[in-house]
Amino acid sequence: xxxxxxxxxxFKKEExxxxxxxxxxQKADLADIRFGIQGFIVHKPWGFLILRKIYExxxxxxxxxxxxxxxxxxxxxxxxxxxxxxxxxxxxxxxxVSEAGDKKIEERFALRPTGEAQIYPVxxxxxxxxxxxxxxxxxxxxTVFRNEMTTRPFLRGREFMFFETHDxxxxxxxxxQQIEDDLDTCKKVIYDKIKxxxxxxxxxxxxxxxxxxxTFTPDTLMPDGKRNQLASTHDLGHNFAKAYDIKVxxxxxxxxxxxxxxxxxxxxxxxxxxxxxxxxxKGLILPFDMAPLQIVIIPITFGKKDxxxxxxxKEMESKIKKEGYKVKMDERDESPGFKYHHWELxxxxxxxxxxxxxxxxxxxxxxxxxxxxxxxIKNKELMSSIKKLxxxxxxxxxxxxxxxxxxxxxxxxxxxxxxxxxxxNKGFVKVPFCSVDKDGEKxxxxxxxxxxGGSVCGTLYPKEEKVTSNQRCIVCNKKANHIVYxxxxx
Amino acid sequence: xxxxxxxxxxFKKEExxxxxxxxxxQKADLADIRFGIQGFIVHKPWGFLILRKIYExxxxxxxxxxxxxxxxxxxxxxxxxxxxxxxxxxxxxxxxVSEAGDKKIEERFALRPTGEAQIYPVxxxxxxxxxxxxxxxxxxxxTVFRNEMTTRPFLRGREFMFFETHDxxxxxxxxxQQIEDDLDTCKKVIYDKIKxxxxxxxxxxxxxxxxxxxTFTPDTLMPDGKRNQLASTHDLGHNFAKAYDIKVxxxxxxxxxxxxxxxxxxxxxxxxxxxxxxxxxKGLILPFDMAPLQIVIIPITFGKKDxxxxxxxKEMESKIKKEGYKVKMDERDESPGFKYHHWELxxxxxxxxxxxxxxxxxxxxxxxxxxxxxxxIKNKELMSSIKKLxxxxxxxxxxxxxxxxxxxxxxxxxxxxxxxxxxxNKGFVKVPFCSVDKDGEKxxxxxxxxxxGGSVCGTLYPKEEKVTSNQRCIVCNKKANHIVYxxxxx
Numbered sequence: 007x008x009x010x011x012x013x014x015x016x017f018k019k020e021e022x023x024x025x026x027x028x029x030x031x032q033k034a035d036l037a038d039i040r041f042g043i044q045g046f047i048v049h050k051p052w053g054f055l056i057l058r059k060i061y062e063x064x065x066x067x068x069x070x071x072x073x074x075x076x077x078x079x080x081x082x083x084x085x086x087x088x089x090x091x092x093x094x095x096x097x098x099x100x101x102x103v104s105e106a107g108d109k110k111i112e113e114r115f116a117l118r119p120t121g122e123a124q125i126y127p128v129x130x131x132x133x134x135x136x137x138x139x140x141x142x143x144x145x146x147x148x149t150v151f152r153n154e155m156t157t158r159p160f161l162r163g164r165e166f167m168f169f170e171t172h173d174x175x176x177x178x179x180x181x182x183q184q185i186e187d188d189l190d191t192c193k194k195v196i197y198d199k200i201k202x203x204x205x206x207x208x209x210x211x212x213x214x215x216x217x218x219x220x221t222f223t224p225d226t227l228m229p230d231g232k233r234n235q236l237a238s239t240h241d242l243g244h245n246f247a248k249a250y251d252i253k254v255x256x257x258x259x260x261x262x263x264x265x266x267x268x269x270x271x272x273x274x275x276x277x278x279x280x281x282x283x284x285x286x287x288k289g290l291i292l293p294f295d296m297a298p299l300q301i302v303i304i305p306i307t308f309g310k311k312d313x314x315x316x317x318x319x320k321e322m323e324s325k326i327k328k329e330g331y332k333v334k335m336d337e338r339d340e341s342p343g344f345k346y347h348h349w350e351l352x353x354x355x356x357x358x359x360x361x362x363x364x365x366x367x368x369x370x371x372x373x374x375x376x377x378x379x380x381x382x383i384k385n386k387e388l389m390s391s392i393k394k395l396x397x398x399x400x401x402x403x404x405x406x407x408x409x410x411x412x413x414x415x416x417x418x419x420x421x422x423x424x425x426x427x428x429x430x431n432k433g434f435v436k437v438p439f440c441s442v443d444k445d446g447e448k449x450x451x452x453x454x455x456x457x458x459g460g461s462v463c464g465t466l467y468p469k470e471e472k473v474t475s476n477q478r479c480i481v482c483n484k485k486a487n488h489i490v491y492x493x494x495x496x
Numbered sequence: 497x498x499x500x501x502x503x504x505x506x507f508k509k510e511e512x513x514x515x516x517x518x519x520x521x522q523k524a525d526l527a528d529i530r531f532g533i534q535g536f537i538v539h540k541p542w543g544f545l546i547l548r549k550i551y552e553x554x555x556x557x558x559x560x561x562x563x564x565x566x567x568x569x570x571x572x573x574x575x576x577x578x579x580x581x582x583x584x585x586x587x588x589x590x591x592x593v594s595e596a597g598d599k600k601i602e603e604r605f606a607l608r609p610t611g612e613a614q615i616y617p618v619x620x621x622x623x624x625x626x627x628x629x630x631x632x633x634x635x636x637x638x639t640v641f642r643n644e645m646t647t648r649p650f651l652r653g654r655e656f657m658f659f660e661t662h663d664x665x666x667x668x669x670x671x672x673q674q675i676e677d678d679l680d681t682c683k684k685v686i687y688d689k690i691k692x693x694x695x696x697x698x699x700x701x702x703x704x705x706x707x708x709x710x711t712f713t714p715d716t717l718m719p720d721g722k723r724n725q726l727a728s729t730h731d732l733g734h735n736f737a738k739a740y741d742i743k744v745x746x747x748x749x750x751x752x753x754x755x756x757x758x759x760x761x762x763x764x765x766x767x768x769x770x771x772x773x774x775x776x777x778k779g780l781i782l783p784f785d786m787a788p789l790q791i792v793i794i795p796i797t798f799g800k801k802d803x804x805x806x807x808x809x810k811e812m813e814s815k816i817k818k819e820g821y822k823v824k825m826d827e828r829d830e831s832p833g834f835k836y837h838h839w840e841l842x843x844x845x846x847x848x849x850x851x852x853x854x855x856x857x858x859x860x861x862x863x864x865x866x867x868x869x870x871x872x873i874k875n876k877e878l879m880s881s882i883k884k885l886x887x888x889x890x891x892x893x894x895x896x897x898x899x900x901x902x903x904x905x906x907x908x909x910x911x912x913x914x915x916x917x918x919x920x921n922k923g924f925v926k927v928p929f930c931s932v933d934k935d936g937e938k939x940x941x942x943x944x945x946x947x948x949g950g951s952v953c954g955t956l957y958p959k960e961e962k963v964t965s966n967q968r969c970i971v972c973n974k975k976a977n978h979i980v981y982x983x984x985x986x
Contacts, residue, residue: 038618038621038622040618040621041568041569041571041614041618042573042576042617043569043571043573043603043605046569046570046571047569048566048567048568048569048618049566049567049568050566051564051565051566051633054565054566054567055564055565057567058565074541074545075541075544075545075548076538076539076540076541076544077538077539077544077547078531078538078539079531079533079536079537079538079639079655080536080570080607080639080641080655081531081533081536081655083532083533086532097597098597098598099596099597100596100597101593101595101596101601102593102594102595102596103591103592103593103594103607104592104593104594104595105591105592105594105604106589106590106591106592106643107587107588107589107590107643108588111591111643113533114595115533117570117593124531127532128528128530128531128538131528131530132528137828137829143541147637149569149570151570153596153597153601165569165570165571338627339627
């Protein structure tokens with residue numbers, strides 16, 4: 007990269023989110039799209055460190071629920087994929103490995119589009135008795151493959167990052183409890199840690215995962231007003247157990263099909279939300295704990311050598327490091343302004359400037375990534391200021407995201423109003439609707455056509471909003487039985 | 497798995513290492529080879545947790561050397577693979593993705609056999625100025641693919657676990673220093689943590705990595721007397737820089753090819769060594785810090801309900817957990833004997849028995865995985881005993897491995913002696929040899945033929961053993977210039 011291309015974001019997020027997003031992905035060292043195979047991107051160090059943090063949060067949560075990690079191959083047998091076809095339906099999108107060296111291989115295999123078709127046939131070998139259950143397994147830090155037509159970093163790829171749990175129970179009650187635990191994981195990680203607000207939706211029948219009895223998803227809103235589904239958790243019932251013959255002998259001595267759930271947080275989708283929702287025209291904004299570098303120290307020397315100042319800055323660096331922070335002194339031979347912009351672009355939360363003024367006055371200048379001002383503090387206040395400002399940063403990020411999210415949910419009571427709100431392209435619209443079962447699909451299709459792409463996300467979970475007795479479905483005008491959320495989606 | 501098949505190892509390690517190894521891999525919950533595609537295995541939870549620990553050790557070490565993590569796609573462009581051909585030569589073994597859904601894809605791509613051909617073309621885009629260097633990057637927790645004919649869990653697979661650093665420098669001196677740091681990483685991780693002894697070899701010219709100027713490897717010895725190469729680090733010189741056009745503008749304003757190194761510890765090979773070298777006829781043996789479960793508490797109730805005892809055991813579990821140990825009370829409805837064998841098989845370092853005798857006498861019975869005895873201790877000595885015994889375990893493991901390694905390096909001064917030592921199939925043999933450069937290859941070929949597979953590993957590094965002036969090459973009888981190590985290999 008030439009130095010010029012490194013210099014800041016040129017598009018405005020409010021004016022052109024799409025270009026702004028593409029630019030920040032490249033310039034903030036998140037991904038390199040020049041790998042040369044469409045939809046396969048290089049996760050660059052800064053981006054990878056943020057993604058790794060998302061993985062770490064999730065791993066910690068699911069392990070605290072006694073999930074055990076494992077790793078399945080990248081391959082799926084064609085035979086097993088065919089069985090899955092009617093349940094998951096990924097077959098049209100899979101990549102096939104059909105040659106090795108200069109020969110055709112005897113039995114071609116697919117690159118996994120998701121885990122079910124590789125994991126469940128093996129589960130049918132692992133469990134024999136009710137005593138073997140519950141079993142909770144997960145794989146993390148893997149990638150999966152789908153031959154998507156259009157691709158975009160962190161939103162849609164032919165290879166993208168994956169995380170999945172696959173749980174097996176003796177009873178439906180345990181399975182349903184796991185769904186609640188999965189949703190709780192989303193709250194703890196995506197909202198509490200990453201500060202991304204979302205609604206939990208229970209998906210309408212026609213839009214759930216094919217092999218699931220019920221599907222639940224936490225969905226957020228991107229700055230262009232489109233819904234971004236951040237994860238999904240599925241009550242699989244006996245569907246896959248029957249397809250892959252997963253049975254255990256119960257206490258009563260009889261063979262029973264197991265109950266299954268699976269949960270897949272979208273690592274990429276969460277990353278896209280983090281970039282899009284928190285970022286601003288200067289670049290990334292990262293919650294304090296997520297930043298690969300939390301504090302940068304900039305010595306202001308104006309090109310002159312100043313050993314005393316450099317020594318002081320170095321001492322400060324090791325003092326801050328000792329407190330457990332990720333800190334770095336930027337010693338590069340560049341101007342302070344260049345450095346400010348560089349670290350703002352990458353989203354480093356806190357900057358400390360140390361120049362002659364600061365040396366004389368025994369004071370320091372601090373700048374927080376979410377503020378447009380400089381703060382003068384006394385040297386001895388450094389540690390308490392870092393603590394205080396790190397909390398303020400997280401609060402700033404959370405408040406901004408919450409406000410944006412809250413302000414972009416509207417109500418509509420006619421298809422005309424809905425159309426107008428959706429056309430403005432700003433977020434969720436709540437509407438009265440006839441049915442979220444199979445018989446509501448026709449209305450959902452008409453709604454999509456009329457609004458040029460608005461889709462029924464589902465009903466709020468766990469507490470569905472009440473419909474008053476006189477409300478009518480905005481499409482068919484029959485009695486409304488649900489308040490559903492509508493939005494355009496990626 | 498039926499209960500029966502879980503019950504212990506039936507082969508003796510000393511008598512039939514190969515069958516013993518296959519059995520322990522299956523029974524100790526390390527891998528499932530029933531996935532249905534040859535050479536693609538399922539890494540089961542217990543095995544995966546151990547492998548993850550190996551990854552964690554390595555990640556910590558390379559990051560302390562300022563390596564940055566990244567993630568490249570699983571794909572390699574055919575064009576880039578062709579350029580690599582003469583340097584790495586993996587092309588005959590690669591898997592090709594040539595179909596998607598029901599269509600042929602326009603430009604087929606390969607599954608990465610290693611990182612060079614995917615990473616270095618991108619490196620040529622990243623670095624422009626000497627200021628951009630040094631750059632040290634690595635990827636961890638990935639798998640790579642080679643269409644091997646014979647496969648074996650953790651020794652040879654068509655998909656296997658990988659870890660690789662790819663470093664770029666302005667000067668050859670820095671590159672050479674990195675080689676030393678890589679070798680140091682091997683010592684810190686493979687020997688200090690995992691307790692696997694090895695020799696550092698400098699590979700003979702004919703057996704180095706094709707694209708490297710020099711290759712260095714830490715090699716250990718498996719219980720069947722075969723050499724197991726645990727890692728390799730390569731001084732790549734300008735070879736790949738020239739193939740992929742990686743140049744930077746130096747201080748002098750001129751464009752120069754960069755200097756490169758790469759380092760690849762064999763995650764699987766290290767695992768195979770851990771299983772093979774430390775394990776015994778009861779099962780796995782794991783260094784204390786590596787064990788997914790360090791301490792198991794077995795309440796001895798003889799099928800009766802004993803709330804008081806269970807409560808005491810539960811209290812002990814949480815007390816030990818608070819000290820930071822990985823501990824579990826085994827509450828399963830199985831006999832104590834069944835549980836002892838189960839946890840010994842998995843290599844849990846320390847077992848605590850708690851029964852009526854222990855309750856009465858206010859004492860506990862402890863068993864260490866490396867000992868064949870039970871220790872009675874007073875309740876109040878519990879924490880100090882855990883500390884003491886964890887250290888003893890690691891020392892036992894290390895001493896046993898060191899002894900085995902030391903006792904299996906012999907000397908030979910004639911091809912006849914070498915042949916007889918190699919036929920006994922027990923380890924390394926040191927022999928005087930003419931040359932480790934190109935002109936020694938013919939002697940190495942003859943040596944391999946004569947010994948039915950013994951190969952020249954290389955010379956000891958960094959301190960090559962001295963040859964006395966009257967020593968002759970055991971093959972050609974010319975003046976010997978090196979002492980080389982010979983062994984059979986996997």
